[in-house]
Amino acid sequence: MKKIVILLVIIFLVTGCTSKNDAGVVNILNWSSYIPDSVILDFEKETGIKVNYGTYSSNEECLAKIQSAKPGTYDLIFPSDYMIELMKKRNLLEPLDREKILNWNNIADNYRRLDYDKENKYSLPFLAATTVIVVNREHIKDTITSYQDLLKPEYKNNIVLLDDQRIVIGMALQALGYDMNETNKEALKDAKEWLLKLKENVKAFDSDSPKTFFLTNEVDIGVMWNAEAAIAKNKNPNLEVIYPKEGVAISIDNFALPKGAKHKEQAYLFIDYILRPEVMQEIIEDYPYKNVNQATNLLLSSNYLNNPASNIPDYVIKNGHFVNNIGDSILDYDKLWAEIK
Amino acid sequence: MKNSNSIFKKITTIPLKFYAGILIFLPLLYIFILSFFRNDYYGGIIPDFTFDNYRMLIDVVYLKVFLQSFLIAFITTFICICISYPFCLIIKTKKETTQKLIMTFVMIPFLTNSLIRTYGWIVLLRKNGVINQFLMGTHLISSPLSLMYNYFGIVIGMVYTLLPFMILPLNSAVSKLDDSLLDASKDLGANRLQTFFKVVVPETLPGLFNGSLMVFIPAIGLFFISDILGGGKLMLLGNLIKNQFLTARNWPFGAAISITLIIITFIFVKLYKKIGGKMDDLGGGL
Numbered sequence: 001m002k003k004i005v006i007l008l009v010i011i012f013l014v015t016g017c018t019s020k021n022d023a024g025v026v027n028i029l030n031w032s033s034y035i036p037d038s039v040i041l042d043f044e045k046e047t048g049i050k051v052n053y054g055t056y057s058s059n060e061e062c063l064a065k066i067q068s069a070k071p072g073t074y075d076l077i078f079p080s081d082y083m084i085e086l087m088k089k090r091n092l093l094e095p096l097d098r099e100k101i102l103n104w105n106n107i108a109d110n111y112r113r114l115d116y117d118k119e120n121k122y123s124l125p126f127l128a129a130t131t132v133i134v135v136n137r138e139h140i141k142d143t144i145t146s147y148q149d150l151l152k153p154e155y156k157n158n159i160v161l162l163d164d165q166r167i168v169i170g171m172a173l174q175a176l177g178y179d180m181n182e183t184n185k186e187a188l189k190d191a192k193e194w195l196l197k198l199k200e201n202v203k204a205f206d207s208d209s210p211k212t213f214f215l216t217n218e219v220d221i222g223v224m225w226n227a228e229a230a231i232a233k234n235k236n237p238n239l240e241v242i243y244p245k246e247g248v249a250i251s252i253d254n255f256a257l258p259k260g261a262k263h264k265e266q267a268y269l270f271i272d273y274i275l276r277p278e279v280m281q282e283i284i285e286d287y288p289y290k291n292v293n294q295a296t297n298l299l300l301s302s303n304y305l306n307n308p309a310s311n312i313p314d315y316v317i318k319n320g321h322f323v324n325n326i327g328d329s330i331l332d333y334d335k336l337w338a339e340i341k
Numbered sequence: 342m343k344n345s346n347s348i349f350k351k352i353t354t355i356p357l358k359f360y361a362g363i364l365i366f367l368p369l370l371y372i373f374i375l376s377f378f379r380n381d382y383y384g385g386i387i388p389d390f391t392f393d394n395y396r397m398l399i400d401v402v403y404l405k406v407f408l409q410s411f412l413i414a415f416i417t418t419f420i421c422i423c424i425s426y427p428f429c430l431i432i433k434t435k436k437e438t439t440q441k442l443i444m445t446f447v448m449i450p451f452l453t454n455s456l457i458r459t460y461g462w463i464v465l466l467r468k469n470g471v472i473n474q475f476l477m478g479t480h481l482i483s484s485p486l487s488l489m490y491n492y493f494g495i496v497i498g499m500v501y502t503l504l505p506f507m508i509l510p511l512n513s514a515v516s517k518l519d520d521s522l523l524d525a526s527k528d529l530g531a532n533r534l535q536t537f538f539k540v541v542v543p544e545t546l547p548g549l550f551n552g553s554l555m556v557f558i559p560a561i562g563l564f565f566i567s568d569i570l571g572g573g574k575l576m577l578l579g580n581l582i583k584n585q586f587l588t589a590r591n592w593p594f595g596a597a598i599s600i601t602l603i604i605i606t607f608i609f610v611k612l613y614k615k616i617g618g619k620m621d622d623l624g625g626g627l
Contacts, residue, residue: 058587063590064587090385163573165588199574202572202574204490204572204573218468218469330590330591331591334591335402337584337588338405338576338581
């Protein structure tokens, strides 16, 4: 009896999974809130390709989805720098066919051939994000130029930070003069002490919507990704955006094809569509990260260009730091994170 | 007749056995085996047998996380008990239709996703939220109270979310309570408190333990409440496990924490069964 049941299940599972390949489909796995629905709909209307759109909220979630799904489940993903490097090493990516991406050269030269993928064999930047400090000038008048300034006891319970261990521990390391990817145990001990001090001032760790804390006047200081800061700044002009003198953290998200992608042609068409100047403009004005598409630069609105959180100057990017893969030291980071919480 | 009945039983329980086997037992077995493996540089799994994951758990840092979680769960359970007993005793005195209506209201929040309900609390509790504005508007306080992004906010969220799980079993126990026992206690000169502790509590103990278990165990794992209403400043077991599977990419360690948590949960269930069983015996004797 049991065997029959198991057999039935196996048959059911196998037949359930092997659906025929439709020519006009592309399965996209992207960050949540990154591309407006209207862009997807326009793409579907223009090409007749049906877009199946899934989302994730961290690089690790993307990795977990790619690893646990059958190869070919997804055709296009958008991992960040260090995740590209990791996926490359684990042989999870398909090389990109440059011939198929006509708008390849729209990506600004300084965003090509970056360290994590020197020849852009597997990835092409889509947009960049940096962390920034946001201060509500209505309530805080002191000069703030660095992470170190956030330790002042007057800011008790008045700061929102990202709920991201690499970014927050990296901040502490940078404030103490270390590299943001430092793995030395003594340095991490110092970082722990520093963070325990800073925690007195922290009202909340939030990665989902730190801007809300400013819009509801819950806090006056925050460290967040630039698009969140830009939206907050649009709504409240009293907010000042500060690039910390230790250097911002940078994250660059990329187009990449997971190994075994079944609908490569459609994925390339989608990439090409997104790389069009006017399409990228629509995306970047909606989710105001740092634009890396040089053809789009000419189309950007003054609202985008004048906002110091969306239009991050090149020198800030140049002095910024990437989150790197740190191997087993991630375990020390994770323990430290549990210690300070 | 009896035989066909047992065949019928066997057939009708197949889906359940199937469900338990494929969807609960197998994943748990996977987690159990995983907890003895090692993780590699990129978050992969190396099938080397090791106890290291469990050894890693014996560390002040992680013990602190266990303690924090149990403390929050304990406080939540205690407050739920304090609210549920009076609640159940009061609705016991109402007409049956009223009782049904009230219990329906207890269930209604389940129609909305608990995550969304938790976000609703932000509107009430934040610095310029409804409660603070009301209190400031009526000049009861001069500066806003810190109602969330601390322990207080977490406990409010936990109690709110888990209260029905205490009320439902407790109410079924209290409603079965024989009124004549209460009358007898009163006639024999016991005051209300004495009646409560000497008659009501012992008689409804199984319901109380059932409810406590249903509140205590989920309270250990509801990490999103601590993230949303506690501002992510407190690491609970749920957060720790989630981090192992996502950020630290150390699945074996996450598995080891989960298994430890399951073992602790089992101990609580055993404890409940022991006490619950005794109570049934006593009830039979009466």
